[in-house]
Amino acid sequence: MVMRLLLEPLPASWPELTPPRPTGLRGLLARLQEVADAVRQPGGLDDFEGRMRRAATQAIVREAYHQTVGEQEDEQRRPAAFAKAWKSHLAALLAQDTVKVSGRGTIAAAGRDTELAWKLYDAASRARADAIAHATATPSTFEFSCPPTSWYAFAIAAGDDHPMLGRVRYAICEPCGAGLLRKIDFSSDWRFCGLGTRALRELEARHPALTWYTTGQYESAQSFYERYRTDSSSPWTANQCPCPHFGGT
Structure with missing residues (x-):
């Protein structure tokens, strides 16, 4: 679920939360399904510029995630500390005028969406926490x-x-x-x-x-x-x- 959010194409508009929704893992899966449905709707992937902007934003959130994962062997962070470190890495990347992303090159500030970055981080970090909590x-x-x-x-x-x-x-x-x-x-x-x-x-x-x-x-x-x-x-x-x-x- 985490990598689905960080790799699959994002919708043109982020789905709003619409209660009621099941809690826990079922609620998270419903949320992810909303995102997937929005991508598949007519116009869900709009103009080329918008798609590139969303992809660039997604790549930055993913880069922050990989940076945090890369530190795990040394830092051995528990889930809450991992989420905090991921957030810190993302904030640092978004504060830069240009961001160098592995396998993608350099992304300028004008080519990304900060609000979307934080929404994506929130959804992906909750997905990770729920995956851990419900693991069997x-x-x-x-x-x-x-x-x-x-x-x-x-x-x-x-x-x-x-x-x-x-x-x-x-x-x-x-x-x-x-x-x-x-x-x-x-x-x-x-x-x-x-x-x-x-x-x-x-x-x-x-x-x-x-x-x-x-x-x-x-x-x-x-x-x-x-x-x-x-x-x-x-x-x-x-x-x-x-x-x-x-x-x-």
């Missing part, structure tokens, strides 16, 4: 079996219409009572949002009788697992081979 785990899907082990995966997604935010891959060995967390993968957009913790809790809830472990990880991931184990009610072990059936995976 999909059912586990079986990948393959190598008896006595079974291998699975599930995704963290924000509703049926939203691309997955992250993916979890794991394996279990019931005879040994062991679970192997193979990988949790979230893009930079969705890190430090509490989704990794949500994924591990879901993993434990699905297989409550197992003792879990994970193989060697990057330093940042390893520190996350160490912090999680401290607060987890499920048993985790630092032993790299508590079960011989997983082999060297």
Whole structure:
């Protein structure tokens, strides 16, 4: 939903809020549908100059977003702090006479719409917050079996219409009572949002009788697992081979 707002063509006029509208994720989806409908209406994409102006404005909001995402590994901002930093980057870009946008060149002040930029930021930042708030785990899907082990995966997604935010891959060995967390993968957009913790809790809830472990990880991931184990009610072990059936995976 965030990237739909930042990438797809914008309507000539921003849809006004018209209550009543469902709250939460359903309300957000209705709002996005209004924007999409406005684009498709006759005259929704008006003159060439107007389209270019909207596209330039959208590119600036997107540039501010990418700048903020690019800082995540170092800053590790939680959602509210991320939105604040994104807003700050956008304000800084809009204050410049010319803005250099990756892959687009330089955009002059006359070629953008500041009011639209802030409306777009507001809609996209709320979309991101709602995606995080409503993210849930999909059912586990079986990948393959190598008896006595079974291998699975599930995704963290924000509703049926939203691309997955992250993916979890794991394996279990019931005879040994062991679970192997193979990988949790979230893009930079969705890190430090509490989704990794949500994924591990879901993993434990699905297989409550197992003792879990994970193989060697990057330093940042390893520190996350160490912090999680401290607060987890499920048993985790630092032993790299508590079960011989997983082999060297």
